[in-house]
Amino acid sequence: MGYYVEVEKNVKIYVEDLNPKGEKTILFLHGWPGNHKLFEYQFNQLPKMGYRCIGIDQRGFGESDKPFDGYDYDRLSDDVRGVVDALKLKDFTLAGHSTGGAIAIRYMARHKEYGVCKLALFAAAAPSLIQRPYFPYGLPKQAVDDIIKGTYNDRPNMLRGFGDIFYFQHKTGAFSDWVFKLGLQASSWGTAATANTWLDEERLFYDLGMISVPTLIIHGIHDKVCLFPLGQAQNQGIKNSRLVPFEFSGHASFFDEKDRFNSVLASFIEE
Incomplete structure (x- = not known):
């Protein structure tokens, strides 16, 4: 079932809640520029x-409200806390993909792991999506600048290019089209502002050291x-x-190797 949670005045977050009577809970945070349907x-x-x-849709994406601001990791993690409080979640697995993984890490540090018994990160955009003088492993800063510029000048073309590099096995036009359409459901301002957060955010290096719960990291080598x-x-x-x-x-192990992904995640939760 789907419903909305108000996380601040005039900002409601869409929540998809499946099998509410399930014994163990997984809270999924999607990656940019998609939504919970990923x-x-x-x-x-x-x-x-x-x-x-x-599954929740981050502000600016999917079926959630699309305010003009609030796209830094602090506010986005506060939105997650708002959902956790509204649903009274306890002892749940927090699972984040890409930017959702970065938000999950910020939640763990900023909200002191509140309610979380385990953490699962899938291709998380942390500790830095871009290369920095002390961290040469990310994307060139210019690649993100191009995404932001493309968002403002020709968002459909930018999203088309992103969909084409999303998968390793599923490179068919249909899968790329699907990610493209999910991206179009987002606001352009939220899409650009979240990308800008990748450039500004360096505190995730510190946040990693604040995590104490068992953590699973799934990452595609391609x-x-x-x-x-x-x-x-x-x-x-x-x-x-x-x-x-x-x-x-x-970038999408949950589709490229979906059966193995589900098996590894379930086994981790049951440990």
């Missing part, structure tokens, strides 16, 4: 295995968005973490 295959299968699966060394850096920075490389995945 986890379609997980929502098809994991509730059958007894899990409560909750990822062209959040390069594989980011997963290795997360593994080094989070003390109680395990990195599981996905040899046949790009």
Whole structure:
């Protein structure tokens, strides 16, 4: 079922809540520029295995409200806390993909792991999506500048290019079209502002050290968005973490290797 949670005045976040009576809960945070529908295959299968699966659309994306501001990781993690409080969630697994993974990491540090018993990161955009003098493993800053410029000048073309590098195995036009259409559901201002956060945000390096719960890191070795060394850096920075490389995945292991992905995630939750 779907409903809305007001996280601040005049800003409502869309929540998809499947199998509310499930014994264990997974809260999914989607990546840029999609929405909760990116986890379609997980929502098809994991509730059958007894899990409560909750997907939220970040502000500016999907079916959530689209205010003009509030796209830094602090505010986005506060939005997550608003949903956690409204649903009274406890002992849940927080799962984040790409930018959603960065938001999950900020939530763990800023909100002191509130309610979370385990953390799962999928191709997370952390500790830095872009290259920095002390961190040479991300994308060139120019690549993000081009995304922001493309968002303002020709967003459909920018999204088309992003969809083309999203997958490793599923490179058919249909899959690229699907990501393209999910991206069009977002606001242009939220799309650009979130990308700008990638440039501004450096505190995730510190945040990694604040995480104490068991952490699963799934990262495709062919990822062209959040390069594989980011997963290795997360593994080094989070003390109680395990990195599981996905040899046949790009940025979307939850589709490139969907059966293995679900199996690895479920096994981690049951440990």
